[in-house]
Amino acid sequence: MSKLAECYSSTNETKPLIIFIDELDRCRLNFAIEVLEKAKHFFNVDNIIFVLATDKSQLAHSIQAVYGQGLDVNGYLRRFIDFDYLLPTSDNNNFFKNLLQKFSLDQILNNTKPFYMDTVSRDTYLNLSNNLINLYQLTLREQESFSKILNVVLRTHNHLDRSELTLLFFLIILKLKVPDIYKSLNKNSIKNFINRALENLQSHSTVVESKDLKSLPLLESLLLSVSSLNPLSVNTPIVQNYIKKYNLDNDKITVLEKCFLMIKYEEFGTYELLNLKKSIEFSVNFSL
Structure with a gap:
């Protein structure tokens, strides 16, 4: 030797x-x-x-x-190791940003219509994905899996709008972190899936500072709207029940109302949600 x-x-x-x-x-x-x-x-x-x-x-x-x-x-x-080095903890947000650049997904997302939380602050898809990654504590390996699935879906589906992209991010997270809820999504159990998904989202939100969750009210409003035939508002019974169930404060209610107004004229429902799941399942057959 x-x-x-x-x-x-x-x-x-x-x-x-x-x-x-x-x-x-x-x-x-x-x-x-x-x-x-x-x-x-x-x-x-x-x-x-x-x-x-x-x-x-x-x-x-x-x-x-x-x-x-x-x-x-x-x-x-100590019988084996002479020198011991501790590597620093990686920055999750920078790691995922680099993954997006690696697959050129940042360019695709930049060409997608942005969404606005209010007239002052502009939110981005990167912020939303970072919020979800931090909320569900995705490991570096899980972030790689997330980006690989996202890569195939975005390259095989043109013109996903902001609502579809927002829910796409969330469905991929569920597939990686809460597969039992993800698998429960089918045409016969939409309401059950929505209730479980919102409950899971709220359970994670309790351990993360609210300032780190500014993108999530849009996701909540979309999930609440999926099974509704009519546009929602904070005065709609389904939303009122949600507010009471999770004891949402006035600031959160105000942001939710803005989100409902923002998605009021967007066509999105059960059919689109199920198609997103099909796209995710289709993606696992490929490696790009």
């Missing part, structure tokens, strides 16, 4: 052979420990360096599961 490392070096400079072991914490318990302990036999070989990329807390659980809860995990790991 030492001589192999020398083969890759120039005559003037000896460079080490670096072996990366990634996601050790995701392996079967015994296997993770075996890999770590077998790799140790090579730690003292000249010009060989191992880099372990792992969730240290999860790896600790694996070690304790094998050797017992009373084991000093940090002491055990």
Whole structure:
């Protein structure tokens, strides 16, 4: 192994052979420990360096599961690890923004009609997607899955309007995070789906500051409007029941009323919602 490392070096400079072991914490318990302990036999070989990329807390659980809860995990790991580096937490919003740029989805969304929350502040699809990503705490892997589904849907469906895009974002989130609610959406259970989706949305909203949810009243108003044949307002019985059920404050009610006015003349209902789900299901057959 030492001589192999020398083969890759120039005559003037000896460079080490670096072996990366990634996601050790995701392996079967015994296997993770075996890999770590077998790799140790090579730690003292000249010009060989191992880099372990792992969730240290999860790896600790694996070690304790094998050797017992009373084991000093940090002491055990010091037998293998000389230097320990903690990577900084990623910025979710910037990560997703970069994903949109990677797939050129930012260009597609920029060409879509924007929506307005009021006459002063202009909201964007990026803000809405970020709100939902933060609300449902999507991991980086889940954000990648979100962007891949969105990529196929946007490239196979032309002229999705702002209402369809808003609900599309939400349906993809449900598919990734709350699949049982997502699967319940069908032509025979629209009202049940709407009630469960709104309840789930409210349950997540309670743990996030209201200032971080400025885009969500539009989503709520759309969900409430899906099964209604007529335009809604805050005085409509279905909306009044919603306000009372979740004890919405006056500020939230005012924003909801503006949203109802904004979508008043948009044609959107059960048929379009079911078609969005079909589009999402169609997308899983592709990888772009």
